[in-house]
Amino acid sequence: MSESFSIGNEIKDSYKETQNWASNNVKWLKDIEAFYRDRAKLEKEYSEKLDHLSKEYAAKKSTVSVSLSVGDTPKVTPGSLEAACLVAWNEVLSQTSFISQDHSQLSKEFDNVIAHQLSGLNAKLDMTLSKINGFNGEVTDKRDAIYSELEKAKKNYDDVCMAMEAARSKHTKSPNDRNKRKLEEKETEMNIAKNEYLIKINQANRVKDKYFFQDVPEVVDLLQDLNESRILFLNTIWTSASSVEIAASDNIIKRLESANSVIAQNKPSMNTAMFIKHNLKNWNEPTDFRYQPSAVWHDDDKFAVPTHTELNDLRIKLAKSEKDYNKFHDLSQSELSRLSSLNQKKRELKSSENSLDGQDFYETLKSYLSVVMSFTSHETLKLKAEVEIESIQNNVPSNMDLSTDDIDLSRLKKKTGILSKLKKNILNTESKSGNSSSFFGAITSHTHDFGGKENSSENDGADNYSIKNAATTSKHAVPSKSNNNKVLFAYSKQDSDETTISVGDSVTLEVPDTGSGWTKVRNNTTGESGLVPSTYVEINEETPSKNGNSNAPQVPPPRRTTLPTRILTAQYDYEAQGDDEISISAGDAIEVIRGDDGSGWTYGQLNGAKGLFPTTYCT
Template sequence: MSAPPPVNLGEELKDAFKPVNTWDIQVSNGIAWLDDLQSFYRERAAIEKEYAGKLNALSKRFHEKKSRKSASLTVGDTPQMTPGSLESASLTTWTTILNTTELLATEHDTLSNSLTTEVADTLKSLSTRYDDYRKRHESLAQKLLSERDGVYSDLNKCKSKYDSECKDVEEKRQKVDKSYDSSKTKAQKSYQNELVEMNNVKNTYILQIAAANRHKQRYFHEDLPDIINSLQDLNETRVAKVNGLWTLGTELENKCHQNSIELLNTQLSEITRNLPVLDSGIFSQHNVGGWVEPVDFVFEPSPIWHDNPDLVIDEPAQIYLRNILAKSRNNSKMLKVEVEKRGKDIVQLSERWDAVKMNESEVQKEIDIARALLYQKEQILPHAYQLLTCEVEIDVVLNAVGDVARGTQSHNFKSTSFKIPTDCDLCGERIWGLTSKGFTCSDCGYSCHAKCEMKVPAACPGVLDKAAKKALKEENKVSLKTASSELDLPGEGLTRSVTVTSTTSTLAPRGTGAKLTKSPSISGASVTSTAPTTAAPSLVPSVATTTAPTRRVIAPPPERYIAPPPVEDSPPGSPASSRPTSSRDGGESGKMLYTFTATGDGEVTVTEGTAITIIEDDGGWMQVRLANGEEGIVPTSYVQKIEKKSRGPPPPVRPRGMKKPEKKVKALYAYEAGGDDEASMAEGEEFVVIERDVGGWVKVKTRFGEGLVPGTYVTDV
């Protein structure tokens, strides 16, 4: 008999893990069937003592069982084509065994004992082991599906974030239309910054689309076929082992029934014809369906901001893409090492599995290898998926703008907790908070917000000493001040550009001498743009103002950041006690934390502790009214707002002794701390949450203290 052609279920049955797994569970071709075989031989051993009558009844009963399950055991529960009267090779062999049993009317104690110890007990062990293997395959399949759905979920989040950014850009543009005088330059700057942020979010969205498509392709063409083929191998190995046990039982019977030797030889020949691949072949033939691969994901323009699917490659975007390229390259190097290491382990374990899977004398070794192999396949998934994402990002960026990272030196950023007021070296704004709100280059000392990390140009000068780092800080401040002065030029316009268009606009930086006035002066607009002649026209005219000298408000020393007592607690006769705490016209109330001396038109001099009424707050400056009716602007950071006391019912009191429920997270993966402020964790370990969203990290309480862990490595309990 010639060997049948090989069957590869992973290639022939697309996206079919569930039906294959269901088929594998069935009695004929799955784990449950081994229990039937075990029951058969145990009952057979007992009945052998009661001679032929009992044997005939047993054979008839198992014929009926087989008939009821014949179709599902042959082609599964939901075949694409019904088999009719056709049975699998294993069922045909089983029928021969039952027919032969009807002719073996006598049995004795030796045969009974042999069937129990050498066949039935082995089947029980085989059933237990293979049920464990099948469950681990299910776990691995669920892990694959979870990883794929996680990538799809990330894509949906990127799409939502892109739509939100487009909406924010449009709102900023409308604010530019409605603003006037000095507030217009600020609105223009806010709009330009939001436009840059939208382009970066768009690029992230496009990169995520490419990654999702590549992950989808891997799931349907690599990972899923691999686990289906593994199930096929498991099933065929089990069939081969059952063949061996059938052969053993038949040989035992042959010794005791010399008069039935001819029938038993026929039974042996039927068993040898039951090749494991035959059952897989008939199942495959009756379950081939019209599977169609899902279409690739495509870029969906926002209904608010219509755009094309190309990457934005203007100067700010190239900085962002350059940082993505450098980070993806660094990550891919580390991930490749891990993937290659685990890949070698999987190859070695697969070879060891092939060597021991048919050897019943090394059952424990088989169990250890099977578990280790499935564990390694599960553990390689997160690293392989992250590596695939990095490779996609590298390919997409290189194809769009070339190797923009060549000849550059990226900063060696580390998450940092700033204990003193520190300005961002990129945008010049304060990095607030004592937790990890930003990053610092461990080589040159460059500091920035977490949100500014990917916007920082790759121009690290390398490792510097303390004096050089301080000099570089001063140089950055001068550069920011110069850039702010250059932006504060009259007559510049703002354009809404297409994807590959760069625009130049005049946006007054926060902290300069811009004033809040009531008399706007609007002049014509001039546009500076590198867009082609088909680019969208300028949407907003620029504001012509007299350029004021650049000033930066110097905050008080750190010891003065502690606020004075509330106004109502001031001693009688003090300036604070003589001021109103709320506005007659409904405005917010506040008080001065520090004394401010006016240095220009529109400003007002106010002493520390003075009560004020807030008329308008643009985030940097605040227009206020004093008790004597005088109005003017003061820095927002110099004012503390006073909330009105609520006259509603008091808040409910927590019962004494009842603690506030603690938020907990569970580690999805193991993590080794990379710094003093981080915490190591093992997979499955649980922690109490202290603070969330710390620059993409989560601050948790461990048995050793407090520390940071990656936000993507944990999930809520």
């Protein structure tokens, strides 16, 4: 088969047109099947009429045989002997009866063989077409997911810029130590968000290029190969149908040979060339994504790394990306070797177009499709990691140390330790009257130590996760007396440790906000207790703890918005390493309870079990 035509190389972004073209050609097999079934009916009817005709005239001949042979009044009857003319006529009638049987056989072969083969071919090609469509959907979803990550990063960047500007304005109006610390925290958050945004831009651009110059051409070339396989199969079936007719009647040999000569000229490459000729269009490559500065802050596209905190965040990202790159590079290289071998086989098969076997070519196509789907997925993940590595290495000043030798990713993955201890402290201290302050003092102290560490690579993921969730696991608190607290906004509980509140409800403070952004209250209207976002309520009573911090900093925004249930599909097996993790197997559908907070782990549920699992192991 000629390699001079490639839809992917010629038309580029043409999946929709090519898919419709290939789909229409597969559906057309149903029309050809219907033709041979109708032809079978006609042949059967003709066979029955021809047989009836030959028997009718044979009976007539019997009644006049003697008369025609020897006359009406012979002296000696001829017995079984007939005149030569009648013998000839008898042979004509006998051969006509045999011809009727030939047509009956032709009818059966058209219906049971030719039409049946066409029906099977339609089902087989339609199943493969669906698999190619699924492959296209997979690469498109991966592209769209990265585009979505870019949009989220841009929104997050704008949000933290606004928060930074608000903190700067507040510090300008009231320059005290607390506002200064708040300003420094917001600036760090803003710089990290900006770095993440720039990384996502680079990733989106590289994945975009891969999608339009590698993934889409690969998919449409698979559609091309599928259609050319269809033609090869169809040629075989048509030739078989012709052979059946040739065997049934010599009178139509010339016509069927003429049909075969036309079929022989129906080369797959000619169909492809015609499609390209009638679908060629002007196509402009989509423009690259570019950095859009915040309206209130940064005005350039340089990484912001003013302190060790931002640098350490980038070092952790770099270590994770290097690990992912090595893993997916090894996988894709192994698959690339297999693809090269299959490509060579396809070239060899196409080079002998006149003697190409459709089944052999189709089996090669199926093998290639199976490998290229996995290869494309791993290549995209490798490219994503590679772009993140390049983005960090090329945009961080050379005088800054980006070494990842001291980054222990296994410790970052673990979520046990301080989390378990804090949960136990909550249960132990809150159950004892007057001792809750010691627990919250411990959290405040830990938060201070965490923020003050210069080498925090081992704590940025696990400790931050533990601190944020420590306040949300409180189950028992000491209620205070009635007050004038107000519910500012309605909130629906998202976890079992939260409670639902509505504007107008009467609430009582049970555990104050310690900087996590959450306050535990008792809803006197419903009688339930639980956590609510601190910004959703106005607390006008004293902290139950005697040692409570009345000068707590301004709380962050709510930790989540209400989102629909999200399902991730596992791509790789993972064995749980701790009690707070769950084991997953490739193909598992996992319900997301809490998304990845930047630590590389997602909290979800599988088969009734809840726990953490690696985000990168799923799509």
